[in-house]
Each structure stands twice: as C-alpha cells, then as structure tokens.
Amino acid sequence: MNRVISIESIKVACKNCSLGSLCLPMGLTPPDVEKLEKIIKRNRPLHRNDHLFRENDSFSSLFVVKTGTIKTYLPREDGGEQVLGFHLPGEIIGLDAIQDERHTCSAKVLETSAVCELPFGQLEELAQVIPSLQHQMFKLLSKEIAEEGKMLTLLGKKNAEERLASFLASLSCRFKRRGFSATDFYLSMSRNEIGNYLGLAVETVSRLFTRFQEEGVVRVDRKHIELLDQDRLEAVAKGSLCARTSESNSA
Amino acid sequence: MNRVISIESIKVACKNCSLGSLCLPMGLTPPDVEKLEKIIKRNRPLHRNDHLFRENDSFSSLFVVKTGTIKTYLPREDGGEQVLGFHLPGEIIGLDAIQDERHTCSAKVLETSAVCELPFGQLEELAQVIPSLQHQMFKLLSKEIAEEGKMLTLLGKKNAEERLASFLASLSCRFKRRGFSATDFYLSMSRNEIGNYLGLAVETVSRLFTRFQEEGVVRVDRKHIELLDQDRLEAVAKGSLCARTSESNSA
DNA sequence: CGAGTAGTTGACGATTGTCAAGATGGGTGG
DNA sequence: CCACCCATCTTGACAATCGTCAACTACTCG
Numbered sequence: 001m002n003r004v005i006s007i008e009s010i011k012v013a014c015k016n017c018s019l020g021s022l023c024l025p026m027g028l029t030p031p032d033v034e035k036l037e038k039i040i041k042r043n044r045p046l047h048r049n050d051h052l053f054r055e056n057d058s059f060s061s062l063f064v065v066k067t068g069t070i071k072t073y074l075p076r077e078d079g080g081e082q083v084l085g086f087h088l089p090g091e092i093i094g095l096d097a098i099q100d101e102r103h104t105c106s107a108k109v110l111e112t113s114a115v116c117e118l119p120f121g122q123l124e125e126l127a128q129v130i131p132s133l134q135h136q137m138f139k140l141l142s143k144e145i146a147e148e149g150k151m152l153t154l155l156g157k158k159n160a161e162e163r164l165a166s167f168l169a170s171l172s173c174r175f176k177r178r179g180f181s182a183t184d185f186y187l188s189m190s191r192n193e194i195g196n197y198l199g200l201a202v203e204t205v206s207r208l209f210t211r212f213q214e215e216g217v218v219r220v221d222r223k224h225i226e227l228l229d230q231d232r233l234e235a236v237a238k239g240s241l242c243a244r245t246s247e248s249n250s251a
Numbered sequence: 252m253n254r255v256i257s258i259e260s261i262k263v264a265c266k267n268c269s270l271g272s273l274c275l276p277m278g279l280t281p282p283d284v285e286k287l288e289k290i291i292k293r294n295r296p297l298h299r300n301d302h303l304f305r306e307n308d309s310f311s312s313l314f315v316v317k318t319g320t321i322k323t324y325l326p327r328e329d330g331g332e333q334v335l336g337f338h339l340p341g342e343i344i345g346l347d348a349i350q351d352e353r354h355t356c357s358a359k360v361l362e363t364s365a366v367c368e369l370p371f372g373q374l375e376e377l378a379q380v381i382p383s384l385q386h387q388m389f390k391l392l393s394k395e396i397a398e399e400g401k402m403l404t405l406l407g408k409k410n411a412e413e414r415l416a417s418f419l420a421s422l423s424c425r426f427k428r429r430g431f432s433a434t435d436f437y438l439s440m441s442r443n444e445i446g447n448y449l450g451l452a453v454e455t456v457s458r459l460f461t462r463f464q465e466e467g468v469v470r471v472d473r474k475h476i477e478l479l480d481q482d483r484l485e486a487v488a489k490g491s492l493c494a495r496t497s498e499s500n501s502a
Numbered sequence: 503c504g505a506g507t508a509g510t511t512g513a514c515g516a517t518t519g520t521c522a523a524g525a526t527g528g529g530t531g532g
Numbered sequence: 533c534c535a536c537c538c539a540t541c542t543t544g545a546c547a548a549t550c551g552t553c554a555a556c557t558a559c560t561c562g
Contacts (some may be wrong), residue, residue: 074400077489082404096400099392105400124386131379138375141392142349148399149325149347149356153333155406157451191541199407201519206542209527222527222541238328411550442509452551457510473509473559 003103014040023064023090024118024136032130039126041117052093052107059097061117065089068113069188070104071195083197086110086189088174094120095144111187121159158239163198164208165237168218172227183227261295264302265291274315274341275387283381290377292368301357303344310348312368316340318437319364323356326446333449337361337440339425345371346395361439406450409490414449415459416488417471423478434478 010207011221014025014037034122041061046052052063063070065087072084072093083106087093097103098120127134154166187194195205212218217233219226227233265276265288276284292386292447297303303314314321316338323344328482335356338344348354349371379384405417427433438445446456463469468484470477478484 032305051441057481074404076404076408077491080408082400082407084400096397099397101388115286124382124389128379128382128385131375134379134385135375137389138392139350141389141396142346145392145399146347146355147349148396148402149333151403152335152406153325153327155403156309156333156447157327157331159514162441190539196407202541203543204518205522206540210542240328441507453509454511454552455550458550461510 017066024092024140027136028130028132032133035126035130036133037120039122041119043115043117046109046113046115047061048109048111050109052104053103055103057103058102059094059101059120059160061119062092063092063107064122065118066114066116069110070107070115071189071193072107073103081194081196086197089178092140092144095141110193124187125243149231159199160200160204160208161211161238162239164194164205164212165201165217165233167194167198168225168227169233169237171232172230172233183230185225187223187225207244268317275343275391278387279381279383283384286377286381287384292370292372294368296359296368297364297366299360299362301360302320303360304354305356305357308354310345310352310354310371312370313343313345313374314358314366314448315343317365317367320361321358321364321366322361322440322444323358325356332447334444337444337448340429343391343395346392361444411449411451411455411459412462413488413490414451414482415445415456416468417461418445418449418474419478420481420484420488423481423484434481436476438474438476 014023014033015030017023025036033086037086046068052070053059067089067208070087072087074082074084076082087107093107093115094103096105123133123137127137154163155249156164170222171185171187172182191205191209192202194200197200198205209218209220213220215232217229217236219228265274265284265498268274276287279287299320303312303321308326318340321344322340325333325335327333332345338358342365344358345354347356364423374384374388378388392476405414409417420437422436423433442456442460443453445451446453460469460471464471466483468478468480468487470479
C-alpha cells in the first residue's frame with residue numbers, strides 16, 4: 001500500500017477527479033462544476049486513528065472521501081461504541097449533522113485517507129442558484145435514507161452468516177464501482193469493527209471467515225480477502241441457501 | 252376512537268394546522284407558508300389497509316401524516332416484509348424516493364388516517380426561491396439520517412427487553428410532542444408488526460408485555476398501553492438496569 | 503353465531519454471545 | 533536486526549437468550 005500521497009494528487013479538481021460520477025458534481029454542467037470547485041477546500045491527508053470530527057462538534061462542512069476509509073460511529077451509553085458505517089471513496093460524510101448544526105456521530109480514519117471538504121453554508125447558497133445542484137443534494141440525502149432499509153433488514157432478520165456475506169458482497173460491489181477489484185481487496189477495518197457494525201460478536205465473525213474459507217467461498221488471509229465464488233456469496237447473503245423456508249413475521 | 256373525519260377537519264391550512272411546529276412550515280415566514288399551502292393537495296381520508304404507495308410506484312409527492320398512523324415496510328426476498336417504521340402525525344413519508352423517483356418501500360395505513368400531499372417537483376421549485384424552505388428541507392432529510400443511528404444501536408446491541416422498552420419510550424415521547432398523553436395511548440400496530448420492526452418474534456413481544464406488566468412498569472390491555480413507571484422504562488430502554496456491565500465490542 | 507385472525511403461554515432447541523486460552527503478527531525499542 | 537510485547541485474531545467449551553413449534557384463548561367481523 002502506497003502511503004505517500006503527493007499534494008498534487010489530492011489537489012481538488014472535480015472535473016479531473018477519479019471519483020467521476022460517484023460524487024456530488026454528478027449531472028452538473030461544466031460551468032456549475034467550476035463554481036462548486038471554488039468552494040471546496042483541500043485538506044491534508046489524514047492518518048489512521050485521526051478524527052475527522054467527533055460527536056457534538058459543531059458542524060460546518062460535509063466531507064467526501066477521496067481515498068482511504070473512514071468509520072462513523074456513535075458512542076453508546078455503556079461506554080462502548082456503535083459503528084454506523086464504513087465510508088469509501090466517493091461517499092459523503094456528515095449529512096446527519098445538518099439538522100442541528102452539530103455532529104451526531106464521530107468519524108475516525110481507518111487508513112491513510114484524503115477528503116474533500118464542502119463548507120455547507122456555501123454549498124447551500126450555491127444550491128440556491130443552481131437548481132440541478134439543489135436537486136442533486138436532495139437525491140444524495142434521499143439515497144442515504146433509502147439505504148437504511150437494507151441495514152434494518154440485515155440487523156432485524158438475517159442470521160450471522162447472511163450478515164457477513166451481505167457485508168462482503170456490499171464491499172465488493174462498492175469497490176467495483178470505484179474501479180477496484182470486486183474479488184480481491186483488503187479490509188481496512190478490524191474484525192471487532194465488522195462485528196460491531198453487523199451486530200455480531202468478534203468471535204462469530206472470526207468463525208464465519210473460517211467457515212466461508214472452508215466452504216471455498218472466500219480465501220481469507222488476515223485483512224486480505226479474495227472472493228472465490230461470488231454467486232454463492234450472494235446466495236448466502238440473500239438467505240436463499242441452506243433451505244431456510246422461514247416465513248417469520250410475514251404479516 | 253372517532254372514525255368520522257369531516258372534510259372540514261382535514262382542509263389544508265398549514266397556518267391553522269394542529270401540527271404546528273412539527274411539520275414542514277416550521278420556521279417559515281407567514282407569506283412563505285402561504286406559498287407552500289398553495290401547492291399542498293388535500294387528500295381524502297385513508298382507511299385501514301389502504302396503501303398510500305407501494306414499492307416501485309413512481310414518486311411524485313411527499314406525504315405528511317396529519318392524523319392516524321402509517322407503516323412503511325420493505326418486501327423481503329423470502330416473501331415476508333420488513334417494517335421500517337411507524338409514522339405518526341407530523342412525520343413525513345417518501346423521502347427515500349427522491350433519489351430515483353421511485354418509491355423504495357411501501358406505505359400502508361394502520362388506522363383511519365389523513366395525509367397532506369406535497370408534490371415534490373413544486374416543492375423543489377419553491378425551495379429554489381425560498382432559502383429558508385430549502386434549508387428546512389435539508390434539515391428534514393438530515394434528521395431522518397441522524398435518527399438511523401439509534402435504530403442501528405437498538406438492533407445491533409440491545410436485547411429484547413431493551414428493544415421493547417425503547418419502542419414504548421419512543422412512542423410515548425412522540426405522542427407527548429403531539430399533545431397526546433405520554434402515559435396512556437393505543438397501539439395502532441399489531442404485536443406482529445412490533446416484533447417485525449424490532450427484530451423479535453411475536454411470541455417474544457407478547458411475553459415481554461406480560462413481564463413488563465407483572466413488574467408494574469406498564470399496564471397492558473390489548474392495544475391499550477398505560478405507562479406506570481416511565482423512569483424505570485427509560486432505564487430498561489437504556490440497558491442501565493439489571494446489572495449488565497457489558498463492554499462488548501467496545502473498540 | 504361462527505370462523506378466522508391476533509394474541510398468549512409453554513416446552514424445547516439452536517444460534518450466537520460469553521469466557522478463557524492460545525496463536526499470530528506488526529510495531530517498537532534496545 | 534532481532535526480540536519482545538501487545539493488540540488482534542482464532543479456536544474451543546459452555547450457557548443463555550430468543551426463535552420455533554404447538555396448543556389454546558379471546559377478539560373481531562361478517
């Protein structure tokens with residue numbers, strides 16, 4: 001993994017950005033993209049364990065992950081934490097904080113990362129004069145809301161096996177869209193964080209990785225994952241394997 | 252329960268609406284509220300089991316619940332459904348559909364209800380010329396996103412007891428804000444739907460209601476709920492009762 | 503009044519969490 | 533450069549919560 005990131009490579013230039021259509025400018029006209037570029041701040045690279053922001057920090061900007069991975073989490077009453085998500089390049093962080101101008105969760109850097117900073121006040125002003133940007137932002141927020149349903153289903157109905165398979169399938173899909181391999185990637189998060197995110201004990205996650213490997217679905221070496229049988233993985237994720245004819249709580 | 256709702260009573264008039272500051276117009280100036288009123292459609296009352304929309308229906312409007320309760324849910328691969336939420340007066344439905352102009356979930360009426368319909372295209376146009384409306388809408392969407400974290404914690408970490416207590420506490424709080432009793436209310440959803448929503452089996456929900464009643468925390472008669480000890484309920488919801496010193500997955 | 507749906511209760515088992523011990527590997531300092 | 537150390541991960545044994553199955557009750561609605 002190349003840890004050296006030149007200033008040049010993170011220079012903000014949406015129109016040249018490798019994220020392309022994944023990011024906010026999607027669907028904007030070139031002149032509008034230029035206006036957007038003007039308000040975007042360049043940030044120094046962030047290092048593992050840095051915090052982008054913490055719960056209750058006052059909110060002023062959204063962030064788009066350019067490279068690396070960022071974890072968002074919520075401190076729990078019992079002192080532990082609840083992982084809310086892992087954010088890959090092209091994904092936006094901070095949308096939850098618009099409502100009362102205070103971050104409701106913390107964001108921690110899992111591996112050397114770079115982000116674009118979008119001062120929200122200016123973004124709003126811009127959206128006020130660029131209808132397609134306003135629309136784009138509504139869509140962005142909406143997408144986040146629509147995604148929630150899948151996670152609720154995962155946590156509410158899926159068993160451990162289905163959860164981990166879904167997780168791997170989701171990562172695979174997201175890597176692919178970003179031009180990385182869909183079948184060979186590194187996990188930037190720990191087993192503990194995966195378990196926390198999926199509502200499982202670390203031990204369960206560990207056992208499942210072992211089992212998946214034994215079954216020939218994946219090859220696991222520490223953080224390195226190779227998907228050997230994507231169809232099977234998808235099938236497990238959907239729960240359409242293993243003859244479970246559950247009709248539970250169907251009503 | 253009064254099932255007769257006169258046309259008069261559902262006439263749209265934001266400025267007189269009992270929802271007051273709960274709804275969209277919150278924070279708008281009177282002239283802006285008037286503009287908003289002009290685009291709002293009046294809908295006939297909806298009856299139990301009506302669908303407001305179904306998954307994949309094309310999206311054109313947001314809906315605000317005026318009276319009653321509406322359930323949103325996602326069909327699951329196995330033919331069952333995943334309940335996403337129960338929407339009380341003042342709560343907005345359809346935000347998930349903005350992203351690709353198609354509803355991602357279905358919305359079903361649990362008891363005679365009335366809704367305001369907000370044609371989204373017109374709402375966007377209005378937001379384009381009323382900055383405070385644009386801001387208000389961003390906040391609305393953001394709030395929805397921020398709420399998600401609580402639900403993930405509930406499903407990921409809480410046990411059955413904590414889940415049901417959290418659910419009752421949440422309902423209580425929402426009823427209170429709407430001017431209803433915080434300690435005496437009717438559930439418009441079935442045990443099955445509660446269990447589905449909370450990731451529990453119906454039987455578990457049923458047993459917990461019985462247990463809570465035996466412990467003197469609530470009085471339950473069918474759909475009628477009385478909260479007898481709110482502090483205790485809150486404590487159970489937070490998991491700060493029953494000496495569980497869990498530090499699980501804290502990292 | 504009858505039938506069907508929703509809710510309750512009990513018995514049982516399985517999935518998954520907990521506890522404990524051990525293995526592995528990366529990072530740091532001598 | 534090696535060795536040690538600590539965090540992370542793995543594996544096993546056990547227990548408990550909660551889901552499943554089944555029977556029974558009680559409403560509700562036609």
